[in-house]
Amino acid sequence: MDALLPLAGMRIVEISSFVAAPLGGMTLAQLGAEVIRVDPVGGGPDIDRWPLAPSGRSLYWAGLNKGKRSVTVDLRSAEGRGIAARLAAECGTVLTNAPPRGGLGPDELAALRPDLVHVQLLGRRDGGTAVDYTVNAASGFPSVTGRDGAPVNHALPVWDVVCGLYLAAGLLAADRHRLRTGEGSSLRVALDDVALATAGNLGYLAEAQFGTPRERLGNHLFGEFGRDFGTADGRVMVAVVTGRQWRDLVAATGLRDVVEALERALGADFGTAGGRYRHREAIGGVLASWFGARTCAEVEDGLRGTSVLWSRYRDFGEVAAELDGRPLVGAIDQPGIGRHLAPGSPLVFGEQAPPVPAPALGEHTAGILRDVLGLAEDEIEDLRARGVAGEP
Amino acid sequence: MDALLPLAGMRIVEISSFVAAPLGGMTLAQLGAEVIRVDPVGGGPDIDRWPLAPSGRSLYWAGLNKGKRSVTVDLRSAEGRGIAARLAAECGTVLTNAPPRGGLGPDELAALRPDLVHVQLLGRRDGGTAVDYTVNAASGFPSVTGRDGAPVNHALPVWDVVCGLYLAAGLLAADRHRLRTGEGSSLRVALDDVALATAGNLGYLAEAQFGTPRERLGNHLFGEFGRDFGTADGRVMVAVVTGRQWRDLVAATGLRDVVEALERALGADFGTAGGRYRHREAIGGVLASWFGARTCAEVEDGLRGTSVLWSRYRDFGEVAAELDGRPLVGAIDQPGIGRHLAPGSPLVFGEQAPPVPAPALGEHTAGILRDVLGLAEDEIEDLRARGVAGEP
Numbered sequence: 019m020d021a022l023l024p025l026a027g028m029r030i031v032e033i034s035s036f037v038a039a040p041l042g043g044m045t046l047a048q049l050g051a052e053v054i055r056v057d058p059v060g061g062g063p064d065i066d067r068w069p070l071a072p073s074g075r076s077l078y079w080a081g082l083n084k085g086k087r088s089v090t091v092d093l094r095s096a097e098g099r100g101i102a103a104r105l106a107a108e109c110g111t112v113l114t115n116a117p118p119r120g121g122l123g124p125d126e127l128a129a130l131r132p133d134l135v136h137v138q139l140l141g142r143r144d145g146g147t148a149v150d151y152t153v154n155a156a157s158g159f160p161s162v163t164g165r166d167g168a169p170v171n172h173a174l175p176v177w178d179v180v181c182g183l184y185l186a187a188g189l190l191a192a193d194r195h196r197l198r199t200g201e202g203s204s205l206r207v208a209l210d211d212v213a214l215a216t217a218g219n220l221g222y223l224a225e226a227q228f229g230t231p232r233e234r235l236g237n238h239l240f241g242e243f244g245r246d247f248g249t250a251d252g253r254v255m256v257a258v259v260t261g262r263q264w265r266d267l268v269a270a271t272g273l274r275d276v277v278e279a280l281e282r283a284l285g286a287d288f289g290t291a292g293g294r295y296r297h298r299e300a301i302g303g304v305l306a307s308w309f310g311a312r313t314c315a316e317v318e319d320g321l322r323g324t325s326v327l328w329s330r331y332r333d334f335g336e337v338a339a340e341l342d343g344r345p346l347v348g349a350i351d352q353p354g355i356g357r358h359l360a361p362g363s364p365l366v367f368g369e370q371a372p373p374v375p376a377p378a379l380g381e382h383t384a385g386i387l388r389d390v391l392g393l394a395e396d397e398i399e400d401l402r403a404r405g406v407a408g409e410p
Numbered sequence: 411m412d413a414l415l416p417l418a419g420m421r422i423v424e425i426s427s428f429v430a431a432p433l434g435g436m437t438l439a440q441l442g443a444e445v446i447r448v449d450p451v452g453g454g455p456d457i458d459r460w461p462l463a464p465s466g467r468s469l470y471w472a473g474l475n476k477g478k479r480s481v482t483v484d485l486r487s488a489e490g491r492g493i494a495a496r497l498a499a500e501c502g503t504v505l506t507n508a509p510p511r512g513g514l515g516p517d518e519l520a521a522l523r524p525d526l527v528h529v530q531l532l533g534r535r536d537g538g539t540a541v542d543y544t545v546n547a548a549s550g551f552p553s554v555t556g557r558d559g560a561p562v563n564h565a566l567p568v569w570d571v572v573c574g575l576y577l578a579a580g581l582l583a584a585d586r587h588r589l590r591t592g593e594g595s596s597l598r599v600a601l602d603d604v605a606l607a608t609a610g611n612l613g614y615l616a617e618a619q620f621g622t623p624r625e626r627l628g629n630h631l632f633g634e635f636g637r638d639f640g641t642a643d644g645r646v647m648v649a650v651v652t653g654r655q656w657r658d659l660v661a662a663t664g665l666r667d668v669v670e671a672l673e674r675a676l677g678a679d680f681g682t683a684g685g686r687y688r689h690r691e692a693i694g695g696v697l698a699s700w701f702g703a704r705t706c707a708e709v710e711d712g713l714r715g716t717s718v719l720w721s722r723y724r725d726f727g728e729v730a731a732e733l734d735g736r737p738l739v740g741a742i743d744q745p746g747i748g749r750h751l752a753p754g755s756p757l758v759f760g761e762q763a764p765p766v767p768a769p770a771l772g773e774h775t776a777g778i779l780r781d782v783l784g785l786a787e788d789e790i791e792d793l794r795a796r797g798v799a800g801e802p
Contacts, residue, residue, distance in 0.1 A: 024587035024595065036651070041611060045576075049583045063652050068633020068683065069617035069624070077613035077620075078633075084611075143737055151636055152721035155647035160629075161725040163565045164556050168638060168645060169723045171629045173555045176568050179608055183575035184437075188757040190582035191441045195416035197589055203416065203759055211738045211756035216571055217729065218739070218753035219433060219476075221469035225461040226730035227750045228469075232461070237552075237563045241460020241470075244543055246560060253560060255547035259428070260455050291460065329544035331561045333553040337609065338618035345535055346603045347610070358619045361610035364603035365580040367595055 023050025024367060028193070029109035029390075030054065032086070033093075033102065033122070035062035037150070037175055038209065039115040039139050040082040041182030046189065047085040048363035048371065054087045054109065054386055056102050058094070059408035061379050075354040083376040084350075084360065089387075090380035090408030091401075096120060098406050101387070107131035108390050110202075113189060115139035124204045133202040135192040137185055143208040150175040150209070157213040158222065165236040181212045238302075243294035245302050246331070247309035249317055254309060256328045261289060266324040271308045280304060348372040353381075380408040415442025416759060420585070421501035421782075422446065424478070425485075425494065425514070427454035429542070429567055430601065431507040431531050432474040433574030438581065439477040440755035440763065446479045446501065446778055448494050450486070451800035453771050467746040475768040476742075476752065481779075482772035482800030488512060489798050493783070499523035500782050502594075505581060507531035516596045525594040527584040529577055535600040542567040542601070549605040550614065557628040573604045630694075635686035637694050638723070639701035641709055646701065648720045653681060658716040663700045672696060740764040745773075772800040 028051040032043040040055070047053040057065070067078040089105070092098035099121045106112045106122070107130035114137070118124070124136040141148030154160060154177060160169035184207055192203045217223050222232055237246040237255070243264065244257035258264045268277050277288060280300055287293040294301060309317060314330045321328060332340075341347045341359045351357045352375045362373040387393045387407060401407035420443040424435040432447070439445040449457070459470040481497070484490035491513045498504045498514070499522035506529070510516070516528040533540030546552060546569060552561035576599055584595045609615050614624055629638040629647070635656065636649035650656045660669050669680065672692055679685040686693060701709060706722045713720060724732075733739045733751045743749045744767045752765040779785045779799060793799035 024583040027590070028586075037612070044611070045579060046583075049580075066683065068687065069613045069622070070633075071616070072620055077616040081611045081613045081616060147717070147719060148721070149649055149651060149719050151631060151647055151649040152719050155638070155721040155723045156729070158724055158726040158729045159564075159566050160723060164562050168629070168640075170556050170562060171638070171647070172551075172564055172566075172568070173624075173627070174551050174564075174568060174608070175612070176564070176566060176571075179568075179572055179612075180575060183572060183579055184757060187437060187575055187578040187582060188441075190579060190586060191416040191438075191757070192759070194420075194582060194586060194589070197586070198419070206758045207756055208758075211736075211753075211758075214729075214733075214736065214738055215753040215756045216566070217726070219436070219473045220429070220567070220571075221461045221473045222726050223730050223733065224463070224469040224473060224747075224750050224752065226726040227733075228464055230461070231726040231730065232565075235565070237560070239543060241462075246547070246563070248560075255543055255563070257541055257543040259541060291458065295460065325539070327539060327541050327544050329540070329547040331547045331552060332550055334550040334609070334614050334618040334623040337548070337550045337606075338615050338623065341606075341615065341619075344606065346606055355616075358616050360616065361603075361607040364599055364607045365576060365583070366598045366600075366603075367584070 023371060025050040028052065028111070030111045030113055030189070031056060031102070031106045031109045033112070033114040033116045035064040035115065037082060037178035038181040039113055039185060041179060042185030042189065043086060043113050044082055044084055045183060045186040045363070049365060052087065053085070054089055054105060054382070055083060056089050056091060056105065057379065059090045059092050059380070059405065065379065071355040073354055073356070077355065080352050080355055080376045081360070085374040086377060087382040087386060088377035088379055089383045091383070092406050093119065095406060101391070101407070103127060103130060104391055105386070107134070111135045111189065111193065113137045113185060128202060128204070131202070133196055133200055135189065135196055135202055137189045137192070137205045137207070139181065139185060140206060140208040142210045148210050150178045153177050153210050153213045156210070157217060162232050162234045164234070166234070177209055177213050180216060181207065181209050184212055238298055241295050242291045243298055243301055245298065247306055249309050249312055249314050251313045253331045254314060254317055254328050255331065256326065258294065259327070263325045263327060264288065264294060267326045270321050270324045270326060271305060273304055273308065276304055277301070345370050350375045352376060353378040378410055380410045383407050383410065415763060417442040420444065420503070422503045422505055422581070423448060423494070423498045423501045425504070425506040425508045427456040427507065429474060429570035430573040431505055431577060433571060434577030434581065435478060435505050436474055436476055437575060437578040437755070441757060444479065445477070446481055446497060446774070447475060448481050448483065448497065449771065451482045451484050451772070451797060457771065463747040465746055465748070469747065472744050472747055472768045473752070477766040478769060479774040479778060480769035480771055481775045484798050485511065487798060493779070493799070495519060495522060496783055497778070499526070503527045503581065503585065505529045505577060520594060520596070523594070525588055525592055527581065527588055527594055529581045529584070529597045529599070531573065531577060532598060532600040534602045540602050542570045545569050545602050545605045548602070549609060551609070554624050554626045556626070558626070569601055569605050572608060573599065573601050576604055630690055633687050634683045635690055635693055637690065639698055641701050641704055641706050643705045645723045646706060646709060646720050647723065648718065650686065651719070655717045655719060656680065656686060659718045662713050662716045662718060663697060665696055665700065668696055669693070737762050742767045744768060745770040770802055773802045775799050775802065
């Protein structure tokens with residue numbers, strides 16, 4: 019491919035807030051689409067969402083809106099919504115998690131643009147509200163996370179992230195259909211369906227239907243041998259997913275005789291994933307002393323050149339300190355926040371496209387009204403004066 | 411849209427195993443693409459992955475390969491790889507997490523099909539191996555999950571799931587570029603980049619760079635008020651993400667006087683997200699007795715009609731028991747496993763497309779060799795007899 023960015027020429031209006039829809043739009047923007055995020059004047063409910071920079075500006079908003087254009091209009095007024103609707107009709111593709119407001123529903127927009135692609139994120143399929151945290155509690159996963167006690171929530175808003183990428187893929191599928199047939203479409207995606215689909219796809223729901231719902235395993239892998247180990251200076255995660263990795267782990271730790279004796283004593287077959295899983299406590303006990311007696315650097319020496327999968331646990335301070343030199347990452351100068359290292363897209367066509375900062379809120383309002391809607395300068399000035407269009 | 415399935419007519423060869431690449435392919439299959447998963451005779455390393463059905467067959471494999479076609483060939487032999495390469499050239503699109511083997515690398519395949527779209531999942535950008543569990547340990551998230559003690563792994567293989575959807579979106583972006591320009595492309599996605607990009611997009615890396623890496627919060631929300639509460643008969647998650655939800659929560663629990671007195675005593679402003687977050691322990695203490703004195707049904711009564719976001723925690727047994735009637739879900743009769751309820755795609759165009767079972771391993775070998783490659787019956791029989799092509 020000549021261009022690094024395969025979606026060049028695609029235009030999307032995003033009326034969104036929080037994580038999922040903005041991430042979906044950003045994923046497409048980072049692939050070359052022109053994504054115009056339309057917000058109320060002053061910003062949506064996520065404009066001040068934590069974490070904040072020392073300046074008080076939201077690092078969350080900046081992180082999820084990189085590479086977009088920002089337009090602000092008064093979405094409470096029919097006139098402001100009319101501008102958003104005209105933008106949507108002009109661009110032909112809408113991505114939103116906002117409840118449909120007068121003039122901005124999929125049917126009303128399709129009346130303006132018959133081949134419209136409209137992608138709507140819902141909390142629940144039935145139209146009820148839900149957010150990542152509530153969907154997660156209902157999903158079953160917190161009840162099997164951690165070792166014991168009350169359910170443990172994930173720290174990462176998993177369902178929002180997964181849903182954002184479903185939105186991006188679904189939008190591109192609908193766009194492909196339009197490119198081939200000329201037909202628009204209306205796509206609906208519910209956050210609670212995304213969690214349920216994921217649990218089903220990975221087998222959690224089927225195993226429960228067959229009478230053996232997943233048990234709580236702490237940091238152990240399910241159905242294989244894998245767990246965390248303390249080292250002399252930290253902690254590592256070790257995962258076996260093939261027979262070769264198991265044999266390499268036993269060989270590298272010099273514990274073959276012990277492991278074989280244990281196998282005989284237990285009448286077990288550690289050559290199978292099930293055998294390793296069933297006897298994970300005994301196997302882990304044997305290996306724990308090898309890891310515990312070594313620093314992470316010594317573990318690295320001991321496992322180098324083998325197929326064994328392992329990693330040191332890091333905290334975010336360490337992750338941030340090791341960003342420099344990662345090809346994914348580049349320096350951006352974010353308006354209102356300052357210079358820092360940010361990721362580009364993990365979807366790499368040829369060379370890594372460097373990260374592009376998020377816009378300042380409303381930065382492109384006048385330019386988009388002029389270039390996309392063809393408004394004259396005095397019309398734009400009038401809209402601004404009346405508060406229908408925002409200032410940068 | 412007339413058809414429910416926007417990717418009708420698209421053909422993809424998937425050479426894959428485990429979660430991410432199979433999930434990416436399944437996402438596209440559920441949107442109407444013909445996805446031909448090519449495996450070694452006897453199956454790939456994921457063919458027996460747990461969880462298993464009572465029959466001993468993998469519920470994991472079945473869950474991640476729904477709606478695909480299955481072809482098996484001897485990928486260790488040049489002849490078998492040649493068949494896979496011809497299939498890839500014929501279909502024009504390849505999705506894989508397999509290390510490139512002789513004849514199946516992106517450049518070799520592009521020599522057969524100049525406009526090939528080739529999507530390669532890597533463990534690490536530098537070509538090193540990694541799996542969800544090791545990427546997760548290095549990501550920083552386990553160190554802020556749970557209340558205290560050692561890092562807590564997620565139970566869900568988050569990075570695999572997120573990466574699978576990045577693969578689907580990236581493949582469609584490359585396909586769009588080809589539809590518009592005739593150019594093929596080679597896309598590379600690394601699992602460790604996906605984790606790093608996600609941490610960056612959500613602000614975790616920026617806040618660490620600005621000197622305040624995320625602290626460990628147990629089940630609390632960051633930057634807002636939200637946490638779990640014990641009830642008289644279970645446990646619920648409550649999340650506030652707007653001022654209105656906070657006011658509704660205070661009103662519904664009848665605690666306005668207490669909350670206002672607390673605000674005055676602390677000199678705090680609970681009208682802001684930051685105020686609520688900083689004083690989350692005090693606020694939680696006040697609310698805990700309201701929840702603790704009620705059953706989940708009484709909590710539901712008390713919060714009905716308000717904007718408050720909440721959910722009961724469920725375990726997988728409960729989730730499975732409540733599947734019937736969810737529009738996402740339908741009954742499938744999975745070969746070798748039996749009848750159970752499984753999710754369709756959460757991407758809904760018009761009506762929900764019902765789930766389609768996974769193939770039996772190798773089920774479509776002869777048919778695909780005949781219909782896609784144009785082989786004669788005696789040629790297929792000869793390949794089978796020599797073990798180059800598998801039996802169903």
